[in-house]
Amino acid sequence: MGEFELIQRYFQPVARDTAHPDVKLGIGDDCAIQRIPPGHELVFSVDTLVEGVHFPSRYAPDRLARRALAVAASDLAAMGAKPVCFTLAMTLPKADAHWLERFSSELAQAGREFGLALAGGDTTRGPLTLTIQVHGTVPEGQALLRSGAQPGDLVVVSGTLGDAAAALDYLETGAPSQYQQTLLDRYNRPQPRLALGQLLRNRASAAIDISDGLLADLGHLLQASGCGAVIDAGRIPLSPALRDLAGEEAIGHALRGGDDYELCFTLPARFRDALHRQSPIPLQVIGDVVAEPGLTLLNADKHATPGRSGYEHFGADND
Amino acid sequence: MGEFELIQRYFQPVARDTAHPDVKLGIGDDCAIQRIPPGHELVFSVDTLVEGVHFPSRYAPDRLARRALAVAASDLAAMGAKPVCFTLAMTLPKADAHWLERFSSELAQAGREFGLALAGGDTTRGPLTLTIQVHGTVPEGQALLRSGAQPGDLVVVSGTLGDAAAALDYLETGAPSQYQQTLLDRYNRPQPRLALGQLLRNRASAAIDISDGLLADLGHLLQASGCGAVIDAGRIPLSPALRDLAGEEAIGHALRGGDDYELCFTLPARFRDALHRQSPIPLQVIGDVVAEPGLTLLNADKHATPGRSGYEHFGADND
Known part of the structure; x- marks a missing residue:
């Protein structure tokens, strides 16, 4: 199975099922396009998860999909951001149809629950590794930072x-x-x-x-x-x-x-x-x-x- | 060398040297924050490069840094977008100081040339792999798509x-x-x-x-x-x-x-x-x-x- 077929069969349906109105253009062009509502800022974070380091070897694909997206979304929560979309860059040892079916179907489910649309990605051959970048928005100046704590809080x-x-x-x-x-x-x-x-x-x-x-x-x-x-x-x-x-x-x-x-x-x-x-x-x-x-x-x-x-x-x- | 020290020593200087006014918050919090100018949209693309697949084994680190960022930036060019910033998720087999010095110094140089600020990232241990996501902006509705060609053009x-x-x-x-x-x-x-x-x-x-x-x-x-x-x-x-x-x-x-x-x-x-x-x-x-x-x-x-x-x-x- 080539990269094109893999995306068509497993990830286009995720993009369709998780669609968000602010994602103006998703998978299939050189870039994706996201609208940012007036008076808002883009908030984003990237996380890499490597098999055997950040999740157990032979971890069930549906659990991996959900946990990886949840971990990434948690960074948006910490900033007070409203979730919008994510990209998924994935290296896979092989294109295992059963594994991909379970992974992508739970990814779509978790994406809907968290309000995160799949907006782009890349798939390559290699040891199982996921890099997810999540995008959210906050009203200007309202993001929660690590740096504002005051004595007495x-x-x-x-x-x-x-x-x-x-x-x-x-x-x-x-x-x-x-x-x-x-x-x-x-x-x-x-x-x-x-x-x-x-x-x-x-x-x-x-x-x-x-x-x-x-x-x-x-x-x-x-x-x-x-x-x-x-x-x-x-x-x-x-x-x-x-x-x-x-x-x-x-x-x-x-x-x-x-x-x-x-x-x-x-x-x-x-x-x-x-x-x-x-x-x-x-x-x-x-x-x-x-x-x-x-x-x-x-x-x-x-x-x-x-x-x-x-x-x-x-x-x-x-x- | 831990991840924290590696980021401090090699990637914080890249972020500083490539700073862009629209990157409101960069490395060091749960997320980064990007301003989008009024009337503009966010344009973004992610690419993974694996050693031995997308670039030669033992490819010089300065060449790798420049080529990886150029390849990612090319997707912004194809959309007619103005470059703003990028994230770098990197797995490294080991923290080789000499390699990292050459890599990060050329990354800063290429980032300045292309107008791309380093805004975030993740480093993990593993086979040499780079995932770069680039961010740009276009005036609303002016992105160049693949889909507009007309007979006679x-x-x-x-x-x-x-x-x-x-x-x-x-x-x-x-x-x-x-x-x-x-x-x-x-x-x-x-x-x-x-x-x-x-x-x-x-x-x-x-x-x-x-x-x-x-x-x-x-x-x-x-x-x-x-x-x-x-x-x-x-x-x-x-x-x-x-x-x-x-x-x-x-x-x-x-x-x-x-x-x-x-x-x-x-x-x-x-x-x-x-x-x-x-x-x-x-x-x-x-x-x-x-x-x-x-x-x-x-x-x-x-x-x-x-x-x-x-x-x-x-x-x-x-x-």
Whole structure:
């Protein structure tokens, strides 16, 4: 099967099924064309996923399609952007019809759910690798950056943390228990927090999606903002499934596991109550922004975070 | 060297050296942000280049950087777009400081020449592969598509064809002759026809860049436009270097070699004289658009294009 036939058979239908009115010209010319609504800016991000590095070898093609698009879309959520479209550059070891059928059909489904139209791409022969670039729009000047946190702001996270990281232990399990299945779903079907991200515009002072782990990503946010934070390990939201299955390791997964793609953001306290009421998912205040750089973790379980008893201090360089 | 350090050391300087006023936020946040001038649309294209497939193994890093960006920029030229910025997703077998230094320094140089700012990217470990997405803008509705050719339009190409394809025979040559060097430069340093592309707006009825060869790419244009063309092999522009070195094979390289990245476009005859005067590079009318689908080649050298004596007919499906 040549590249032309592969695109015609598997990816043209995805483009058709995910069509977005702002994509004026999609697959089939030298370039695609996207309209940007007046008073808006383009927001974009590119991510590469390599088999065996960013997802398991022989990972099911439908899971790969969904997870890859969700991970990419999560960067739009972190900016408060409205999703529009994406490109997919893909190297494939071979053109396996069954694999491509499952991959493209789930890609179309996930694209519709996230509001992302397939607008272009490239396919080449090689080790399985996906590069996805997502495009969204924000009203001028309203994108959420990492750099706006101010001392006195609250540190907030969405959902629960650590589930997907813990699930890596169960990926090969044949018949997972119900709790294992809950964690596996967090890994296989991450939910980019797109609605929450847009709700945070003009409210959150800074935001990031948790892709490398809470400590690392909050560290990036604080470094970009030139301040620090004190967070309380006891307030980090853990799911019942994670508490049950991981026991004392739960907090370690929550602090260092990045595969949940929840949002972490800083919020002036005056927005707290209204945001809690409006948010489509549970939010948890886990600490406060402080002027002094660095991240201080109170009440850390010493099994999970070796360090001085009761708290641990992470310098900005250690994040 | 970690990804963070690699970006800081080699790619942040590229971003700084190529800065474009429409890139409001570049490397370092979850997404980049691009302003789109009022009344304009975003034009974008993604290309993947794999070592050993799209460029020779152990290809010099400075040549790779320039050629990869030029190839990507050529798609903007074919749309008549003004270049703005690009993203680079790169898998590298290892972080070789000397290689990265040469690669990034030439990337900055080529980015400045083409008007393309580095706005984002991703680096991962793996076989050497580059995925570049280029962004440009056009005034609303003025992009050059493949689909607008009309019977009676002229078929025009820029520059000379076949040089880069012939150069593949000399890539390993230690001390190339002057003519060989001329062809090698066409392969190593393709010139995206950006100024010409913008000049063609509101003039050319359809355009494409020649990446797969004149016959193949003109075939794509004609198929998208629902018409055909008659072209004269004797009018296809060949360089003195190609004529001298390739002899009877010159025309074959010109018809089937795609590595020159010249533009092929269709033009209502009334624009011909003014365009010839204004074009920054020589243009050559090679034939006419006709209503009947398919591509007819007159006066083909039978050594180069096996077929019926004197002319050869390429059905739309054979392109």
